[in-house]
Amino acid sequence: MLRGLDIRDMLIIDRLELAFQPGLNVLTGETGAGKSILLDSLGFVLGWRGRADLVRQGAEQGEVAAWFDLPDTHPAHSVLEEAGIPSGPELLLRRVNTADGRKTAWINDRRASGEVLRALSDTLVELHGQHDDRGLLNPRGHLALLDAYMDRPDLSDAVRTAWRDRRAAVKALDAARAALEEVKAEEEFLRHAVGELDKLDPQPGEEAELDSRRRLMQSAGKVREDVARAFAALGPDGAESMLTDAQRWLEGAAEHTGDRLDAPLAALSRALTELGEAADGVERCLDALDVDPLELERTEERLFAIRGLSRKHAIVADDLAGFAETLRERLDRLDRGADDIATLEKSQRDTDAAYRAAAATLTEARTEAAGRLDAAVMAELAPLKMERAVFRTELAPAEPGPEGLDAATFTVATNPGAPSGPLNRIASGGELSRFLLALKVCLSGDTPGVTMIFDEIDRGVGGATADAVGRRLAALAATGQVLVVTHSPQVAALGAHHWRVAKRVEQDATLSTVTPLDRDARVDEIARMLSGDRVTEEARAAALALLG
Known part of the structure; x- marks a missing residue:
């Protein structure tokens, strides 16, 4: 579980330290406030390949540190052992990016390569969103x-x-x-x-x-x-x-x-x-x-x-x-x-x-499991206002290998009679987000101990559908940790922990801040999300109703 994130001189963040909790953690804020920068920074310390210009303008280097709780049975211990790095109940990652592009990483105060960071990240974090090519949208992982x-x-x-x-x-x-x-x-x-x-x-x-x-x-x-x-x-x-x-x-x-x-x-x-x-x-x-x-x-x-x-x-x-x-x-x-x-x-x-x-024998069992998975995903799609969509797990013959003779692809058809195709090609926008969420809810038992991050997965939905999205995110977080970047007040209201991301200008420099919100501040933030810049009493009342 991700316990904390310390960011220094990255893009428009000068210094930021966040302490995350188990359950559903929500981050809200206006578009451009810097929510995606938090994910970019987390991806950087995890060794993900991303944008190159991360160092804040005028700074000599940017630095991100992240620390995780590791239960004794967590698969990260095996990665650390293979890399010759000592492990314990806490894992500390730190990575520095200089202004000229050089990157250096440490794991538990030991120098480490980006390859080891990425191997660790596979056991620590799942990122789900419309541009996710590492998780559910990657057909190469569908069979697993x-x-x-x-x-x-x-x-x-x-x-x-x-x-x-x-x-x-x-x-x-x-x-x-x-x-x-x-x-x-x-x-x-x-x-x-x-x-x-x-x-x-x-x-x-x-x-x-x-x-x-x-x-x-x-x-x-x-x-x-x-x-x-x-x-x-x-x-x-x-x-x-x-x-x-x-x-x-x-x-x-x-x-x-x-x-x-x-x-x-x-x-x-x-x-x-x-x-x-x-x-x-x-x-x-x-x-x-x-x-x-x-x-x-x-x-x-x-x-x-x-x-x-x-x-x-x-x-x-x-x-x-x-x-x-x-x-x-x-x-x-x-x-x-x-x-x-x-x-x-x-x-x-x-x-x-x-x-x-x-x-x-394995193919036969997979065929039966694919039918059950399809039915489960379809059941999840109905509350998400996609009852007319069709989800199907297609099995096709593959070259012999240690995984058998099958290839699996998650396919969708957004409407009856519409052509079906791979999940990452047919669905788009809010539809894709809801497909991913429904699929993840059905597959929630496959990655114990992993922090799940949903990047604006509720984009393009609102009202009862957004509420259904939030409830499914909360269900996923009930036995683990979920971080969600959201513009939906219905989703934000279901969070167990809430942070607001905002921009400020200091000495002609734009900086991003992240503030943990208590209940009163949450009411104000959710009211803003409901009504816009001018927060009305009606919006406050609606926010209180959402918070329950």
């Missing part, structure tokens, strides 16, 4: 208004859920098709590469092993000669024979030397054992160095084949086995791609059918 009147969030939620599922299925199908096309483009390469790798079947570490074996075989000729000489030196014709002779001679001498040769004989025995093991190892090495030229050729061929594939695919040889597995997986996806696409296509058809079924 119809859904709010229908009050079946379960159906809307079901459609949104089904839409998300449908979009996810379409996205998965598109991604699978794109992936399949990508793999198909390299099918020839994949099949050739996988066949080549599978045929060779390289293993991690094999390249190093083959290289070592090749080097050994290449140098086996020279190495074998040296190993053979060593084996001959160690064998029966070499060291083994000499050590055996020495052992035999020492054993014969040991019979005459006591135990002096025991240790040398033991050492010699160990040497013979070690010599035998060395000879066996050298002999095995000789056998291994018997190189088969064909084996060397086969080793080189495999080594060169592995290195060739490594260069071809630009990876190290040890990674060829893992690379082959990756290619096989891609080829497998290609081979089973048709089955996957078929599965995803079925999922897409199923989710589309579920979405359309949910949307059809």
Whole structure:
């Protein structure tokens, strides 16, 4: 709820502070007194796009501050949280406009953008009038208004859920098709590469092993000669024979030397054992160095084949086995791609059918709600002296979306037999005002906690019709807050709080003032509205009668 408005140096206002109340707040005054300036100033602090020349002539800057009460459940808290601005039970907005056009805004003393202000304003204020393109006159919002009147969030939620599922299925199908096309483009390469790798079947570490074996075989000729000489030196014709002779001679001498040769004989025995093991190892090495030229050729061929594939695919040889597995997986996806696409296509058809079924249910409920809304608006139009007008909510097919398959437009025909059309094109003047009021009365439950502003919505009506307008405004204000700019004494008399807007001239400057009125002042103001500049006793009596 709007609690206050502080305006400084805006147009013809030098300094003005207003404190608003719950219920019906009315602002009256002569044409040109500055009532619209109050709305321009409020729109400015709320970030609305409007006239550019707002700063009072001669002032360096204009400034508007507004403060609102915010219950704990007010949707403005979510906007503030998303913007990273602290919130509490009171919201303070302040915006400055310099003479050169620069605008700066603060929300709860934090710098804020016009975008955040406008997001907040959608939760704080509704402006209704003949030039309202943000609320009831905006066809883009009619479907949401119809859904709010229908009050079946379960159906809307079901459609949104089904839409998300449908979009996810379409996205998965598109991604699978794109992936399949990508793999198909390299099918020839994949099949050739996988066949080549599978045929060779390289293993991690094999390249190093083959290289070592090749080097050994290449140098086996020279190495074998040296190993053979060593084996001959160690064998029966070499060291083994000499050590055996020495052992035999020492054993014969040991019979005459006591135990002096025991240790040398033991050492010699160990040497013979070690010599035998060395000879066996050298002999095995000789056998291994018997190189088969064909084996060397086969080793080189495999080594060169592995290195060739490594260069071809630009990876190290040890990674060829893992690379082959990756290619096989891609080829497998290609081979089973048709089955996957078929599965995803079925999922897409199923989710589309579920979405359309949910949307059809929602359309049916909307059609029924549209009939009820039309009847309710028509019932409200009769007391407003528009019983011959026709209001209809038209539903038309729309492109699939999260809101379903419908588009809604509020249409009117001002007289039987007259062509109907969108509300913002057919009705005009007082007729449009009354249509808007009737519609708003029927939709009053859709915007809890929002301050409703009606800008001369009673223009062009008077007498009993104006009284009917006022009573409906009062009914809207019974559980909230309504601000109405009015020229109708019948409407003004029904206000719970009343301000008079007037102009004064000071030092050749025209300024606007707003004065709260007590009961006596209200009598005078309403009498003026009834009789004009010259207030008569008859007008006062009529004003008292209106005030009750």
